[in-house]
Structure formats: C-alpha cells, structure tokens
Amino acid sequence: QVQLVESGGGLVQAGASLRLSCVASVRTFSAFVMGWFRQAPGKEREFVASISRSGDSTYYTDSVKGRFTISRDNAKNTVFLQMNSVEAEDTAVYYCALGYGLYRTEPSQYTDWGQGTQVTVSS
Numbered sequence: 001q002v003q004l005v006e007s008g009g010g011l012v013q014a015g016a017s018l019r020l021s022c023v024a025s026v027r028t029f030s031a032f033v034m035g036w037f038r039q040a041p042g043k044e045r046e047f048v049a050s051i052s053r054s055g056d057s058t059y060y061t062d063s064v065k066g067r068f069t070i071s072r073d074n075a076k077n078t079v080f081l082q083m084n085s086v087e088a089e090d091t092a093v094y095y096c097a098l099g100y101g102l103y104r105t106e107p108s109q110y111t112d113w114g115q116g117t118q119v120t121v122s123s
Contacts, residue, residue: 002026002112004096009117014088016121020081022096022114030054033099034072034079035110038092038119045095047105051079059102063089088123 008020026032035050049060049070058070069082079096094117097110104110 002098004098004112004114006094006096006114006117009094009119011120011122012086014086014121014123016086018083018086018119020083020094020096020117020119022079022081024077024079024096024098026077026098026112029077030074033102033104034070035097035099035104036070036079036081037095037097037107037110038090039095039116040092043092045107047107048094049081050099050102050104052102057102061105083119086119086121088121091119091121093118 003025004022006022012018030053036048037045038048039045047061051058051070051072055072067085072079096114098112099110
C-alpha cells in the first residue's frame with residue numbers, strides 16, 4: 001500500500017520562502033511521475049507542478065513559474081517543492097501525488113495522495 005507524507009508547511013509572510021517535502025513509501029518510487037497540487041478554501045484542487053521519473057523534466061502551472069521549483073531524490077523516495085516569493089494567493093493545503101504522465105494536470109489522473117500540508121501566507 002502506497003503512503004505519501006507531506007511536511008514543511010506553515011505560516012509565512014508574503015515574499016518569504018518555504019520548502020515542502022513528500023516522502024513516499026513505495027518500492028519503485030523512480031517508476032512514477034510525481035505531482036504537487038493545492039486546494040484553497042472553497043476552491044477545487046488545482047495542479048501546481050510535476051516532475052518526470054528521472055527528475056530531468058518538470059512542468060508548472062503558469063501562476064508559479066519562476067517562483068516554485070519541483071525536484072526529487074529517488075534514493076530517498078522524496079519529492080520537494082521549493083516555494084520562493086510566496087504570495088497570499090498561494091495559501092492552500094498542498095498535496096503530493098503519484099502519477100504516470102508529466103503533463104497530466106487533473107487530480108483524477110493521479111492514483112495516490114498524501115494527507116496534505118497547510119501553507120498560509122500573510123500579507
């Protein structure tokens with residue numbers, strides 16, 4: 001059974017940086033594309049970023065390009081989301097997810113999810 005555990009969320013001021021981590025308990029972590037999604041109160045879950053199996057390709061939603069960086073360490077079964085220059089609009093619960101396609105942005109296209117970590121940006 002796959003387990004994904006996110007950490008690193010918190011309360012930060014606008015303009016600050018935050019690094020989220022997600023550890024996956026899966027035997028073949030490197031066989032999966034990994035994604036980050038977020039869900040703000042009253043809104044649908046939305047795609048943030050994804051990374052290929054080897055980590056050499058990434059994909060971002062437009063609103064985070066140039067500010068967020070997704071990376072992974074396959075030796076540690078971990079995917080990261082480095083969030084720089086955060087804005088109030090980035091406030092949400094952030095989820096990592098296991099998937100198969102780098103350019104898939106719908107939640108239904110990902111098979112396993114973590115419990116989420118709260119990020120709150122104060123302005």
